[in-house]
Amino acid sequence: xxxxxxxxxxxxxxxxxxxxxxxxxxxxxxxxxxxxxxxxxxxxxxxxxxxxxxxxxxxxxxxxxxxxxxxxxxxxxxxxxxxxxxxxxxxxxxxxxxxxxxxxxxxxxxxxxxxxxxxxxxxxxxxxxxxxxxxxxxxxxxxxxxxxxxxxxxxxxxxxxxxxxxxxxxxxxxxxxxxxxxxxxxxxxxxxxxxxxxxxxxxxxxxxxxxxxxxxxxxxxxxxxxxxxxxxxxxxxxxxxxxxxxxxxxxxxxxxxxxxxxxxxxxxxxxxxxxxxxxxxxxxxxxxxxxxxxxxxxxxxxxxxxxxxxxxxxxxxxxxxxxxxxxxxxxxxxxxxxxxxxxxxxxxxxxxxxxxxxxxxxxxxxxxxxxxxxxxxxxxxxxxxxxxxxxxxxxxxxxxxxxxxxxxxxxxxxxxxxxxxxxxxxxxxxxxxxxxxxxxxxxxxxxxxxxxxxxxxxxxxxxxxxxxxxxxxxxxxxxxxxxxxxxxxxxxxxxxxxxxxxxxxxxxxxxxxxxxxxxxxxxxxxxxxxxxxxxxxxxxxxxxxxxxxxxxxxxxxxxxxxxxxxxxxxxxxxxxxx
Ligand code: FES
Numbered sequence: 001x002x003x004x005x006x007x008x009x010x011x012x013x014x015x016x017x018x019x020x021x022x023x024x025x026x027x028x029x030x031x032x033x034x035x036x037x038x039x040x041x042x043x044x045x046x047x048x049x050x051x052x053x054x055x056x057x058x059x060x061x062x063x064x065x066x067x068x069x070x071x072x073x074x075x076x077x078x079x080x081x082x083x084x085x086x087x088x089x090x091x092x093x094x095x096x097x098x099x100x101x102x103x104x105x106x107x108x109x110x111x112x113x114x115x116x117x118x119x120x121x122x123x124x125x126x127x128x129x130x131x132x133x134x135x136x137x138x139x140x141x142x143x144x145x146x147x148x149x150x151x152x153x154x155x156x157x158x159x160x161x162x163x164x165x166x167x168x169x170x171x172x173x174x175x176x177x178x179x180x181x182x183x184x185x186x187x188x189x190x191x192x193x194x195x196x197x198x199x200x201x202x203x204x205x206x207x208x209x210x211x212x213x214x215x216x217x218x219x220x221x222x223x224x225x226x227x228x229x230x231x232x233x234x235x236x237x238x239x240x241x242x243x244x245x246x247x248x249x250x251x252x253x254x255x256x257x258x259x260x261x262x263x264x265x266x267x268x269x270x271x272x273x274x275x276x277x278x279x280x281x282x283x284x285x286x287x288x289x290x291x292x293x294x295x296x297x298x299x300x301x302x303x304x305x306x307x308x309x310x311x312x313x314x315x316x317x318x319x320x321x322x323x324x325x326x327x328x329x330x331x332x333x334x335x336x337x338x339x340x341x342x343x344x345x346x347x348x349x350x351x352x353x354x355x356x357x358x359x360x361x362x363x364x365x366x367x368x369x370x371x372x373x374x375x376x377x378x379x380x381x382x383x384x385x386x387x388x389x390x391x392x393x394x395x396x397x398x399x400x401x402x403x404x405x406x407x408x409x410x411x412x413x414x415x416x417x418x419x420x421x422x423x424x425x426x427x428x429x430x431x432x433x434x435x436x437x438x439x440x441x442x443x444x445x446x447x448x449x450x451x452x453x454x455x456x457x458x459x460x461x462x463x464x465x466x467x468x469x470x471x472x473x474x475x476x477x478x479x480x481x482x483x484x485x486x487x488x489x490x491x492x493x494x495x496x497x498x499x500x501x502x503x504x505x506x507x508x509x510x511x512x513x514x515x516x517x518x519x520x521x522x523x524x525x526x527x528x529x530x531x532x533x534x535x536x537x538x539x540x541x542x543x544x545x546x547x548x549x550x551x552x553x554x555x556x557x558x559x560x561x562x563x564x565x566x567x568x569x570x571x572x573x574x575x576x577x578x
Pocket of ligand 1: 124
């Protein structure tokens with residue numbers, strides 16, 4: 001193991017030289033109230049917190065930053081809080097996904113431009129995990145990810161409520177007129193009861209689990225509820241460990257290997273895998289120079305049993321709090337050790353196998369044995385066909401099995417407002433066999449790849465008792481969503497993908513066992529339509545949006561910017577001028 005000396009540290013380049021620059025850097029630290037012995041001879045740790053007063057999932061971060069700093073100090077380092085873009089899921093419009101790459105860029109550049117020797121990354125709300133990790137992978141300094149942890153389970157009238165899933169469910173009931181205003185209001189007040197991320201196994205919980213399975217968190221960190229005192233203790237542990245990692249030179253390229261990414265994808269499948277994880281897994285892998293494709297994920301989806309019986313998967317209604325009490329992610333990974341490469345190294349300094357020693361499942365209904373999974377396979381499937389030559393994603397386990405092989409007429413919408421008006425029309429001429437289609441909702445068309453993919457069931461069908469139907473879009477959907485929704489159609493319609501050529505009334509066929517999605521329109525007719533298609537105006541003429549639409553890659557490539565998706569570069573290109 002490498003043991004660094006102070007003069008090897010990045011921060012020493014700022015603080016140690018006896019020259020005018022060094023004088024300036026030291027004097028400004030002293031302006032902050034630090035004596036030389038406070039910041040010289042020890043690692044400087046950046047605590048990158050994605051806190052804001054509008055990020056409800058991270059409202060405990062100001063306290064946790066103090067805990068991390070306590071740990072850093074105990075281990076002989078100095079910690080400084082460095083705020084990073086909060087990217088909250090609830091309020092960021094048009095969609096938080098538009099800003100994941102901005103957070104990744106900011107993370108990388110905060111690290112690159114400051115005298116930081118290591119970082120603790122604090123995130124959890126959906127895009128913050130991949131955004132922070134992507135940026136820190138590119139920066140290359142030692143890092144630990146500290147997940148925000150899930151909020152407490154929701155509650156209304158003595159019944160548990162799950163983030164997202166119950167919002168969709170009760171919204172449909174409200175549209176059907178089966179619940180009262182008072183009940184709706186009670187659900188609104190009870191569905192989010194504490195700090196922390198959504199407490200279903202949605203995108204946030206999936207991504208935090210993925211970070212742990214990649215080896216980027218301390219053991220068990222991803223499952224701890226945000227308001228549990230263990231979360232405070234974990235925060236301090238992260239602070240202590242990052243200082244050791246700096247001295248030991250444990251850089252992320254030693255952690256994030258092909259085997260680690262494969263472990264992460266396998267664990268994602270076992271947890272039910274938010275469809276968003278597909279995009280983020282690929283983006284993170286590409287930042288590390290690892291080739292992880294949609295086909296790799298489809299293969300894992302076919303062979304990995306879904307063992308986390310946590311909503312939106314399974315019918316038992318368990319939530320992340322139950323998952324933690326059942327043993328959390330360590331127990332789940334122990335349970336499926338045979339499917340993982342446990343020799344990989346984690347930020348703890350131990351191999352994954354060593355970190356799982358002693359882990360056990362306390363409730364085999366919440367974390368199922370491999371021999372009794374929630375589903376034998378089917379967390380995720382990748383489709384191809386003349387509608388999606390570069391792929392599309394579906395969660396077979398989350399949809400009514402009668403749609404696994406289905407053919408029906410398309411009802412196509414070009415925009416979200418058009419679709420929204422139609423689904424509220426009680427006289428809409430539609431059958432349960434119809435296939436609802438929304439286009440112009442991809443990375444460029446949305447813009448930003450919004451979570452519109454769980455298209456609402458038309459009121460005309462809801463009133464007749466229907467709760468699922470086949471839906472197709474080039475959008476994403478929330479990890480807490482469910483139903484027969486085909487997502488991430490690539491290439492997207494806005495740039496002329498085949499979805500742009502589909503017309504209302506065309507027949508569409510899904511053959512899930514054979515992973516096919518096709519429009520039953522002959523090639524000559526498609527060629528005519530393609531020749532007549534004209535590209536729409538770009539969504540942005542200026543600003544960050546212009547940068548985004550000019551450089552974002554398609555869903556099958558992870559939607560990173562084309563100029564950022566390179567392998568680990570030289571460890572943090574250092575500023576030349578000191
Ligand atoms: Fe933050 Fe769901 S809104 S995780």
